Amino acid sequence: MKSLGATEVVDYSQEEVWGAVADNSVDVVYNNYNGKGNADMAMRKLKPGGFYIAIIGPLSSRPKPGVVQKSFLVNATRPRDLVSRHLGHSSKRSNLTVATHRR
Secondary structure, X not given: OHHHOOOOOOOOOOOOHHHHOOOOOEEEXXXXXXXXXXXXXXXXXXXXXXXEEEOOOOOOOOOOOOOEEEEOOOOOOOHHHHHHHHOOOOOOOOOOOEEOOOO
């Protein structure tokens, strides 16, 4: 993840992602796990102007102002590909934070 530009990497098998990441500190959440409340928990962590992408599960019923939500199935296993190809932004900008949450 660091090679993709992440400034912080959380090992989901060692600690809970939502507790390890500060509020308003994440640019992109790529949700590939339909955990209860994931979308709403992600809203607290995302920066204004951030992106919440769900390939499974619902979008947040209470989206944060300025956060873009997308729900679709993609054929991209690397968050860098997802950001640049589907959202039209480059993950090469400075200070991109990528958090992944899998079970």
